[in-house]
Amino acid sequence: MTSRMRSWLRPVVPLLVGYSIFGLLVEAAVPRFLPENSLTTFVGEAAKAGVFAIWLYLIWRIAGTLQGIYGAGSARYLERTPIWRILMDVTAAYILAAFCFAVLYVYLVRHDANAFSTELNLGNAIYFSIVSMTTTGYGDISPRSGWAKFVVCLQIMFGFLYNVLFFSIFAGLAGQRRSN
Template sequence: MVTAYFLLPLHLFGPHRPLLSWLVFVAGLALVAVGLLRQIQHVLADRTGTRPAWMITGLMCLTVLLFSSAYYVLARQQGQFIGLRTRVDALYFTVVTLATVGYGDISPSGQTARVLTLLQLLYSFIFLTAGATTLTKLLRGRIVRRGKP
């Protein structure tokens, strides 16, 4: 996934195609959210024959890469970010924001960048927290089952 992130033709998106850029981004987030919710249902329903741990982990990573891509594309607009110039910068900013560390070396300065950062925080709080909680529940259940004779 990380290799694909660095190879994606992100130059096709941006201020010259704002509607396409936002539609692809929102559609990506919606697909990840639906995928996470389905995997959460699989865990809660204790369905056999599925691999929700791998899917949840993959979808969480995909979320990080979606926001990184959006930040990178948005940073090409003048005045949106301070210090964000490369895809590595965008990935770094996404992870730092997800971890709520906020070193301050990269910061959203434009209104659109700030809204996108708020969206990442809310999306992470709702969907990634639910995914991580479900993943923890699943793994804890497996450990308990293996410990029983």
């Protein structure tokens, strides 16, 4: 990627994430705290589009990190990229993925109130997303509908593979740096 594109993306991504969170909070506040009108509907729908863009960004960042670590120029990538930077990218992608799955759960509940064993607002969905992605699974919230079960299975597989893949890489990197 060119440095020009990187410099353009650097301020856009945090703005997109912030706007998406704001839009989802606005949507969650309707109709309890805010009136439902064209502005609140637009903000909520635009936030969902923002979350989709975040998904694309996540896929792009994860693919870039994998290419850097396993690709043809991996030695150069690992020499010029500090471990803290790789760790920060991987952690940020993990947190964003948990948030995006939470938004997906809220979206499922809005279309099917019985998709989960309890009503999911954004806060409960974030909790459930983290518990699912870490494969902790307390059992206080469970999926009921077919789509909800499918998405939860995807998240569990994503979380497991992400943990195995990236955190084993860090163990290897730490051992490699220590031996040098």
